[in-house]
Amino acid sequence: MKEHGIETKPGGILLDLDGTLYHGTKRIEGADRLIDKLKEWRLPYRFVTNNSSAAPETVAERLNAMGIAAEASEVCTSAQAAAEHIARLKSGAAVFIIGEAGLIRAAEEAGLQVVEEAPDFVLQGIDRELSYARLAAAVRHIHNGATYVLTNPDLLLPSETGLMPGAGSIGAMLTAAGGQEPMLIGKPSPILMDYALDKLELTADETWVVGDNLATDIAAGKASGCGTVLVLTGLTNADNMESYASIAGCRPDAVCANLDELISYISSSTGI
Structure with missing residues (x-):
């Protein structure tokens, strides 16, 4: 864990997809466990994607095919x-x-x-x-x-x-x-994030944004006023993080090396 952490516990999570939960058609290690834990903890979440081509049902089908439990109602797209x-x-x-x-x-x-x-x-x-x-x-x-x-x-x-x-x-x-x-509309604009927050029926200060891209996921979370967690599972890694942070002009509130570390961080932050 790096950065200073998030002071408020999450009432909900907005999750990026590509680079955070999967690469192409391959599930990232721990993605299935993360969703299972969020369900177990009854911590509301939404999958938030810049993809405008696929309907929510299609996105959910792709996730389920990779072993990541998903329903269309849990998907928020830039098209919507x-x-x-x-x-x-x-x-x-x-x-x-x-x-x-x-x-x-x-x-x-x-x-x-x-x-x-x-x-x-x-x-x-x-x-x-x-x-x-x-x-x-x-x-x-x-x-x-x-x-x-x-x-x-x-x-x-x-x-x-x-x-x-x-x-x-x-x-x-x-x-x-x-x-x-x-x-x-899409990330890094706050419009998509605000749309997802409406679907969660939560305010920004109750919600964490999780993603692998500083310039889109983290920047959008910052613009919306959410807490932000960068996961080093996709575009950003330990070697390029400082360079990408400089380019993006923002830093995450917390950094997790992988999704199992993210699960532990959410657990410790919520007291579950």
Whole structure:
């Protein structure tokens, strides 16, 4: 354990996924035990992901396939948070979507109108079948006054064949051509975290954020006012932590080398 620790005990946990509970399709050691313990302790939690392409049911299925117990109701995605945020700004808003099935479904479930012309918002996530014509349409809508909303800023996505462009890479093109900085929803923005806090029905000062990425997970937790725990199970390790902390401009409240250490830290902090 490093850093100064968290003074308040957790009333709930917001958990990152990739790099924290799994790598690709491989479960990280202790991920199953962590979820089992949270259930045993009746400590509420949510899985929080920047992924906008998959519906919560799909995310839960992937976790269960890796032996990590999960239900769709426990998943919070950037697509859900983006759709709900737009609906709060303008109920029944018209949205032009660059994205996949998870994003379209989230928009429809939030009562938004998915349109091709005259949108109030351009809502963009990852789209692995994106065409130039669709990019051009989005740029036209932005120049015509549509507000540009980006689900998440991730520039790269891991795949079995190597790194692929993420939603943030598409966003870089739209920002350059549209001339409008997007409204950012996913980590490190607090909007996704606030959405997850609403689902937990907890305040930020009652909640811990756990993740492996200082620039997204920890930065988002800090922006929301949550306690933050960095786990050295993914992007960040003992050798690069200081470098990443400098780049991210933030530090975690606590650091755990692995998930079993995290289980012990939560146990000692709650007195369970």
